[in-house]
Amino acid sequence: MNTCARRWIPALGCALAAGxxxxxxxxxxxxxxxMSGHGAVAAAPFVAADxxxxxxxxxxxxxxxxxxxxEITAGTRVVWINRDDTPHNxxxxxxxxxxxxxxxxxxxxxxxxxxxxxxxxYFCSLHPHMQGTVIVR
Amino acid sequence: MQGKDDTSRRTALECMLWAGAGVLWTVRGGVPRSSLLIGxxxxxxxxxxxxxxxxxxxxxxxxHIGFANRPxxxxxxxxxxxxGLVREHRDQAALLLHTGDVSHLSRPAQFDTADQIVRGAGLxxxxxxxxxxVLDQDxxxxxxxxxxxxxxxxWYSFDQHGVHFVGLNNVMDLRPGGxxxxxxxxxxxxxxxxxxxxxxxxxxxxxHIPLWTxxxxxxxxxEDAERALSYLRRFGSVTVLxxxxxxxxxxxxGNLAFHTAMSTAxxxxxPGTAPNPGPIRDLPAGRxxxxxxxxxVREVRGRERLAVVDTPLGA
Numbered sequence: 001m002n003t004c005a006r007r008w009i010p011a012l013g014c015a016l017a018a019g020x021x022x023x024x025x026x027x028x029x030x031x032x033x034x035m036s037g038h039g040a041v042a043a044a045p046f047v048a049a050d051x052x053x054x055x056x057x058x059x060x061x062x063x064x065x066x067x068x069x070x071e072i073t074a075g076t077r078v079v080w081i082n083r084d085d086t087p088h089n090x091x092x093x094x095x096x097x098x099x100x101x102x103x104x105x106x107x108x109x110x111x112x113x114x115x116x117x118x119x120x121x122y123f124c125s126l127h128p129h130m131q132g133t134v135i136v137r
Numbered sequence: 138m139q140g141k142d143d144t145s146r147r148t149a150l151e152c153m154l155w156a157g158a159g160v161l162w163t164v165r166g167g168v169p170r171s172s173l174l175i176g177x178x179x180x181x182x183x184x185x186x187x188x189x190x191x192x193x194x195x196x197x198x199x200x201h202i203g204f205a206n207r208p209x210x211x212x213x214x215x216x217x218x219x220x221g222l223v224r225e226h227r228d229q230a231a232l233l234l235h236t237g238d239v240s241h242l243s244r245p246a247q248f249d250t251a252d253q254i255v256r257g258a259g260l261x262x263x264x265x266x267x268x269x270x271v272l273d274q275d276x277x278x279x280x281x282x283x284x285x286x287x288x289x290x291x292w293y294s295f296d297q298h299g300v301h302f303v304g305l306n307n308v309m310d311l312r313p314g315g316x317x318x319x320x321x322x323x324x325x326x327x328x329x330x331x332x333x334x335x336x337x338x339x340x341x342x343x344x345h346i347p348l349w350t351x352x353x354x355x356x357x358x359x360e361d362a363e364r365a366l367s368y369l370r371r372f373g374s375v376t377v378l379x380x381x382x383x384x385x386x387x388x389x390x391g392n393l394a395f396h397t398a399m400s401t402a403x404x405x406x407x408p409g410t411a412p413n414p415g416p417i418r419d420l421p422a423g424r425x426x427x428x429x430x431x432x433x434v435r436e437v438r439g440r441e442r443l444a445v446v447d448t449p450l451g452a
Contacts, residue, residue: 063413085206086415087242089272093313103242103272106206123313126268127414129356131313 055079058132060088060104060124065132073137074117081109088130093121100125192298193435195223195260196234196343198380199400201269202251203241207418208425212241212402216254218450219401219431223258226433226448231297233260236380236398237267237308237345239283248282266291267345267381268308276309292323294330300436301334303327305344307359317346317359317381324361328368339374339436339443347379349388349395352408357382369393376434376443382414384428385447396432396445404428426451 054076059066061083072078082088082104090110092098098120101110114120114136124130200216209215223233235255240247255262264283271279271291280291284304287293291306305327307317319327331340342348348366350358359365369375370391377395383405388395403416403425411417420428430449 063415084415085418087269103269105242121313125311126272127356128311128313128315129354 057081059083060130063088063127063130065130068131069133069135071135071137072114074115075113076136077111077113078134079109079111080104082106086127088124088126090122091125093123093131098122192231192300193226193229193433194232194234194297194341195226195230195258196236196378196398196432196434197223197255197401198236198345198398198432199238199267199383199402200235200251200255201238201241201400201402202254203244203247204402204416206416208416208420209403213250213254215426215429215450216251216401217257218426219429220254220258222431222448222450223260226431227258227260229435230260230433233258233262234302234304234343234378235262235264235283236343236378237265238269238380238400239264239267239279240270243270243272243279245278248278252282263295263302263304263343265304265344266306266308268311271309288326290320290323292326298436300339300341301331303330303340303342305342305348305365307344307346307348307362311356312360315360316350316353316356317344317348317362319359319361319365321361324365327365331368331372334372336371337373339376340369340372341376341378341434341443342369343378345379346381347386347395347397348377349390351382351386351397352414355408355414357408357414366393374443376445378432378434383416394443394445398432399428399430399447399449401429401431401450423451 054073056070056072056076056078058070058078058080060080063084063086065080070078080090080101083106085106087103087105089103090099090101090112092100099112099122103126104110114134117136120134120136122132122134197219200219201212202216204212223230233255239251266276266279266284270276276291280287284291284293287304291309292304294301294303296302305319305323307319309318310320311318344359346359347357348359348362352358370393373392375393377393379395379397380400382397383400383403384397384407385399386397404420405414406417417428427449430447433446433448435444
């Protein structure tokens with residue numbers, strides 16, 4: 001796991017100590033209602049065996065992506081979790097559009113694997129002032 | 138009691154919001170004015186003249202069926218209450234406008250519930266989409282169900298009792314960091330739609346996001362509205378009705394009168410009073426219904442004016 005990605009993991013809890021990859025397993029269902037951070041990890045049904053799996057978590061809180069910019073390595077899976085009581089979505093800002101999530105209600109999440117290096121901007125099409133950037137090294 | 142200037146109008150509106158009363162909003166000879174509906178012989182007279190004869194319609198907005206958080210766990214219930222209020226005013230109204238965010242998440246069951254409740258009004262109803270209504274398939278399910286006669290992009294116009302109604306869609310294809318957006322195709326259609334109409338014909342434009350910039354930081358405005366409004370300025374009476382911001386706000390610009398409606402689901406904060414535009418969650422007990430409501434609009438024959446009255450669900 002790259003150090004930048006690691007910074008976001010604590011949002012989900014203490015998975016790093018267990019090898020970090022439990023987080024990925026906990027979040028496989030993109031629209032599954034999120035449990036509380038520690039609970040989600042503890043309840044993971046299995047630990048991913050794929051040592052290449054990397055994951056970064058970006059909570060959506062107070063009408064903002066927190067943090068707005070993240071740096072990851074190619075192949076990292078980014079998971080957004082909506083912690084607001086208002087729905088949000090994730091839409092790639094550049095053409096061609098890389099991804100467009102369904103609307104995430106409170107507690108729902110969406111994941112996308114960034115395979116290629118580059119700088120990817122995205123926003124919430126329900127609240128276009130909410131913008132974020134994923135830098136893939 | 139007529140607002141003598143912007144300051145008194147704003148003060149009146151603030152008073153009204155917290156007193157849970159209504160605002161009578163009139164356009165006389167192209168000059169819009171606001172009046173309180175509480176107390177005073179003049180206000181009573183204005184209300185009476187605004188509600189007799191002529192042609193009227195009602196606006197509801199932002200029913201957000203599917204939302205079930207604080208401060209309102211029963212948005213279907215409050216929509217039903219709003220429709221009950223519409224039924225009370227039905228003899229004065231020829232039609233009903235819904236200015237969008239019918240649903241919270243564009244889900245078929247949410248559309249079903251809203252449709253069923255709104256039909257209870259027994260009025261011809263015209264919809265425009267909110268951004269919460271077009272989350273699936275570029276809005277196709279919403280357009281098919283609620284806007285069967287509209288252009289493919291979700292806009293349309295019609296005439297009723299000599300008033301020209303224009304329903305616009307400014308919630309699609311939004312840009313990062315941007316406001317609401319109409320798009321070139323819709324604006325060109327509007328130019329064509331208005332061409333050749335007499336300047337004396339009252340125009341009512343309805344769209345979800347305000348067509349004037351209420352709060353840029355929160356995306357409360359429409360980035361290409363100015364070009365659309367340029368085709369409307371030659372008309373003597375233009376009433377622009379919006380939703381989206383879940384509170385009453387109004388602005389007068391020449392012959393253009395802008396008015397935003399209350400939600401039937403939950404209030405949102407005034408710009409600058411909260412860190413984000415999310416629902417006002419912590420309301421004093423019993424206050425919710427004073428911040429939800431409907432809007433009645435009347436045209437009074439021979440007076441060239443439209444009267445806009447906001448009525449909350451409760452005190």
